[in-house]
Amino acid sequence: MEYEIKTSPEELDRLRATGGSGSGARRTPLAILGKVGFIILIFIILLYTLFPFYWAIVSSLKTTQEIVRPNPTMWPMEPTLENYRTVFKDASFMRALANSAIISTSVVILSLVFGTLTAYAMARLRFRGRVFFMYLILSMTMFPGIAIIGALFTIMRRFNAYDTIWGLVIVYLSFALPFTVWVLANFFRAMPPDLEQAALVDGATQMVALRQILLPLAVPGMVTTGLLAFIEAWSEFLYARTFTISEKAKTVQIAISDFTGNTQFEVPFGTRMAAAVVVTIPLLVGVMLVQKRIIAGMTAGAVKG
Amino acid sequence: MASGDGMMDRMAPPRVTRFTAPPTRAGRDQERLGWMLILPTILVVIGIAIYPLLESFRLSFTNYRSSRPDRWSYIGIENYKDILGDSTFHTSLWNTIVFTASSVALETVLGMIVALTIHSNFKGRGAVRTSMLVPWAIPTVVSSLLWSWMFHDNFGIINNLLVDLGFTRFHMFNWVGDPSTALFSVVMVDVWKTTPFMALLLLAGLQVIPEDVYESSRVDGATKWQQFWQITMPLLKPALLVALIFRTMASFRVFDMIFVMNGYNTSTMSVSVFAHQELMAKQRLGFGSAVSVIIFVCIALMVVGYTRMIKVEEQ
The missing domain is CATH 1.10.3720.10 (MetI-like)
Structure with a gap:
């Protein structure tokens, strides 16, 4: 059950080296910038897809008092299974x-x-x-x-x-x-x-x-x-x-x-x-x-x- | 499942061959067996879809109300005339069009960005792809609840963050309750839930574009931007069209998300919510059925377009 596209080993190495940007450029400042941008993009995608459910889990573990507190924290301060x-x-x-x-x-x-x-x-x-x-x-x-x-x-x-x-x-x-x-x-x-x-x-x-x-x-x-x-x-x-x-x-x-x-x-x-x-x-x-x-x-x- | 080569083939719609009656005994046996095997499915389709659909059609010409099931009569096309003049229907139709257009557009653009991003090879690509199944697998009711909670005027994380960032006018701002942002809020939920699905559909389209097409254009000195518009987009067009029409069909009938987040409120009312209100809350089965017939015809036209597009192959 394979789903990847077929890529030659050399091609794979090149793609890895350039972070998939595809161009043949090596480690120029621009390429590094591109790589950083790429990592940020991946991070945003993960945050977007996973945060709402993560937030539901965090909220479900907070106490009744904590959940209505202003400036909510990203994790429960006093985790509880009460809910x-x-x-x-x-x-x-x-x-x-x-x-x-x-x-x-x-x-x-x-x-x-x-x-x-x-x-x-x-x-x-x-x-x-x-x-x-x-x-x-x-x-x-x-x-x-x-x-x-x-x-x-x-x-x-x-x-x-x-x-x-x-x-x-x-x-x-x-x-x-x-x-x-x-x-x-x-x-x-x-x-x-x-x-x-x-x-x-x-x-x-x-x-x-x-x-x-x-x-x-x-x-x-x-x-x-x-x-x-x-x-x-x-x-x-x-x-x-x-x-x-x-x-x-x-x-x-x-x-x-x-x-x-x-x-x-x-x-x-x-x-x-x-x-x-x-x-x-x-x-x-x-x-x-x-x-x-x-x-x-x-x-x-x-x-x- | 076998090798990687068969995968695309498995995803393609079945090839259907035109029947030429084999006049043999074996042919007749096969014909009988075939019908026996599809019979349960046919019964389900007729009993729970086609018959109720015809019944909806019939009811749409009556003034039937569930509160007085014994007194009703056929009133011709009165219901359809009334719908055309019903301002709530106009609002719901407009909302549905705005909802469909904006969510499909956003999903497509975002889906494309995500698909192009995860198409490249990087460490952890499988994990990212798996994470995209999360919004897709979460039931719509749950998604609506999660976002209602994040959008909450008082304790919601979204207002808290916005105020922290200096947008103080969002202090206690009621996203779903305020008519100016209500529709936007439901669009956000739909976009969140469906962008990953869109991205995976487009990713499948990207993966069948052979790498050497890019290779040769690179030799010719084409930029990434040129490659995208001159190679990726044209080759992706079939997958994109299928995804677009599929999403349009699904958005046009939107019900769950809107109903859970905002009930029968007119600020977000879609045609399906309008039909449900007439049928169930107001118990106007005749009038409500006319609305559902109109929705059915719209969707049916899109389905015809869709099946044309993916061509159940005939040889």
Whole structure:
């Protein structure tokens, strides 16, 4: 799994020497200035991308008194886990955490099972309507949820799916499943057809070829796709806001956004940041585990934007 | 995943071959199996997207309200006429256009700078690239909360820093609450969240430009600036266009970030927030559905442009 461009060793040395500025110049004052500027630029990029979440962590570790003190310090002066204790003692938040875990896991499992079968058909079988179907799937990955929430609201009430966990799972499949199909179809198509050709010639059926030859090879791709579907389901807000009303099916995103709803002045900032960190950490851990594949998959165009 | 060469291929959209019916038994079996395997996905797409979409369309011609579900009638295109004259809709449309144009423009310029920076070889480049996944992976609701906290009028780090730097007029300044900066604040959050994504898309485009193209122009004495406009930009154009239209589609439907940061407030109201207010808060399902149909048509036109551009290949 290589993602670097191919560069000759001499070229690499030259690039290292010039800090990637590309020109053949050696250590002239200008080149040094360029190198310093480059390091500053990298530092600014890192600061920009990482500071807001760092600040959330720092704020979550500060005491209630410290957080409202003027001239905040860049790290907690009296670090405390009090905010986290409050979060984990909050029954409503814990319920939402459990709901989100159940919903996201179910969405991932269903998407992977149905998505793998459909993706295999799209990539390897010839049948009528395949081109049309591929366009349909691609369009579905960009489908605007806002276009259907009114109608879905009436439909869900009719089927008693409103404010239920299973109702949200089914609604979430509308974005998770097309996404899974699209990414896995790419994945299968990139595998050389001769892989299962031999088995097919030997008389194995298509399904056996899929299960015994392609599937084991597709596991890494399925893990990454499943993780991305999990992130999407875990982070979803519009449907969860619209189709849940009680704690029965409320997800974490609703729980943390409701933290803001109180009065302007008495909001527990530290606790809110602790809740935000708790909700985000599982995703960051997952992303770090498969980050190389995600960066590659991002450019497939179907990853969330 | 196998070697590095296959990577670009994997990222490309699947090639779809036009069907020519093989009149054999095996062909018929394959056809049946194919349909069996895509059936669950088709059912989901029809049941949770296409049917509700048609239902939205139907509702948009009614005066249906969820508060009185038994009394409604078809009223033709009344809702659409009302939308055209609705000043809140005009505001939300304008906000959406401003939001989309400014966030996509900023994301593209910043994304380009970041992509060019991390395209060069340096120690720790992998770590920088990984760090860029952080804003992308953080849920939108969380990003909105983080920034709301940083933008906080009284205790926010942004006002504290600005006052320290001598800009005393930002003492207790309410970024999200003040109508003159409200939209700017949400744009900032979107730019933060999406610039890394943009940068990675553009980086992928940069990495397929062969190094020897630059080599030969360097021999011809071209400056870095000339190389950027004469080689990088033209070759990057396809990747850039795809990224642009993709981001435009996503920005145009913005809801989460604006709703979490500023609710139904008109200073930041986007068309999606307007539709949600009509549908849910005001329970005007008929009128609200007409708004969502309009949003759908706008997005659908962009999707058509997008799929044209990436060309699901037909042979």
